[in-house]
Amino acid sequence: MSALHQATLAELGDLIARREVSAVELTRHFLDRISALDAQLNSFITVLPERALAQAKAADARLARGEGGPLTGLPIAHKDIFCARDTRTTCASRMLEGFVAPYDATVVQRLDAAGVVTLGKTNMDEFAMGSSNETSFFGPVRNPWDTARVPGGSSGGSAAAVAAGLAPAGTGTDTGGSIRQPAALTGLTGLKPTYGRVSRWGMIAFASSLDQAGTLTRSAEDAALLLAAMAGFDAKDSTSVEAAVPDYAAALNAAPEKLRIGVPKEFFDEGLAPDVASCVREALAEYERAGATLVEIELPNLHLSVPTYYVVAPAEASSNLSRFDGVRFGHRAADPADLLDLYERSRGEGFGAEVKRRILTGTYVLSAGYYDAYYLKAQQVRQLITNDFARAFESVDLIMGPTTPTPAFELGAKTADPVQMYLNDIYTIGVNLAGLPGISVPCGQIDGLPVGLQIVAPHFGEAPLLAAAHRYQQATDWHRRWPAGWA
Ligand code: GLN
Secondary structure, eight states: OOOOGGGGGHHHHHHTTTTTTTTHHHHHHHHHHHHHHGGGGGOOEOOOHHHHHHHHHHHHHHHTOOOTTTTTOEEEEETTBBOOOBBBOOOTTTTTTBBOOSOOHHHHHHHHHHHHHHEEEOOGGGGGGOOOOOTTTTTTOOOOTTBBBBBOSSHHHHHHHHHTTSSEEEEEEEEESSSSSHHHHHOOOEOOOOOSSOOOOOOOSTTTOOOOEEEEEEEHHHHHHHHHHSSSOOOOOTTOOOOOOOHHHHTTOOTTOOOOOEEGGGGTTTTTTHHHHHHHHHHHHHHTTTTOEEEEEETTTGHHHHHHHHHHHHHHHHHGGGGGGSSSBOOOSSOOOOOHHHHHHHHHHHHHHHHHHHHHHHHHHSSSSIIIIIEEEEEEEEHHHHHHHHHHHTOSSSSEEESSSOOBTTTTSTTTTTHHHHHHGGTTTHHHHTTTTTEEEEEEEEEEEEEEEEEEOOOTHHHHHHHHHHHHHHHHOGGGGOTTOOO
């Protein structure tokens, strides 16, 4: 097998089970790589060597007693949007630069309980607003496949860290594509579960009706392992769903022979780079060879998903971010003249340009006189988009297409024009508006840069989704490609 840092979680779990490596050795290996290499990527905001080694020791003790499960002793990195007790949690914002969380997010708590080791907290777009990981207060993240290029956002820190072998896996959140896009641009497997599948408790809120936690891994098998520990009802999140968590690992090999795959014609529009389209078509042909039938489908309202999302998400963000006022939460300006000055300067200094743009847009679309024209209209269109997907799933099992219109672009290429940046989300955002599960798997390369295939399933269809991705990864090796210079 390849080097430790190129192994999947499943492979590392086998090594641990056979006592060929200890959790402490594994943790040291990754901590050493982070300190030697992360200056080139900026993928971590906070590295947690002490916490990690203490967790690794506890995991080794548990394993020595013959206890623990498939994740015990395996290190991962958490996006810095998840609160971790007594640990700095910044959401990549100056607003929360010094915030130490008093409790664990449910995702963190459940993975801790499964024996996972937390290497650190990863960089991201500020408050998860972005598609390229360039809006972070802590500076942009670079793509290990080409450090002049973006890793995708907003979970770009977790993606870059995993792609470069600084962590075997990472958590992310996906409000409009923030797991699937960075997965596509860094050659990883990125899973966004059904809205409500994983608890949002302790995950700093961006757009609460869209936010969902998921994973960035080297394989669908690893995504299944992590999801099994993360998923399930949580009384602390009123939108978490009370549905049993299937045995995702057991379901991996149960993909039906005769899959019906819907291919939306809207996914192959003029915005899609032709070489990305060829990679995706080749992946679809691979499914066909394995017995699947491709069915051309229509999602007639999908072209409205970007404008719809960029009304709904900012509206919710403007409300969620009102708590950061220098009084209840967040950065507090020095020497305020009066209360208004305190609010204005605390928020003015604490938030970056993209976050301010979202707050302004969101406040505008919710204001009296504009609410009906923008917010209410967007909610109605959201329902139409949801209906499009529901209708499509009456005749197909899964929907497939590209994850992003292009491979990774150069840093700075789209920062001057927010609308250009928002158009990166064109293939991922509809899935969030409809609350569906989606995954991106590596399906090719263009000039040495990875390309992602997106697979979408009906609500709570994570098991068939993962099985379809796993089957593809049994037949291809795109997910095992490694960026030059990071071996
Ligand atoms: N790119 C989208 C945005 O900027 C989605 C981000 C996300 O999924 N967190 O809002």
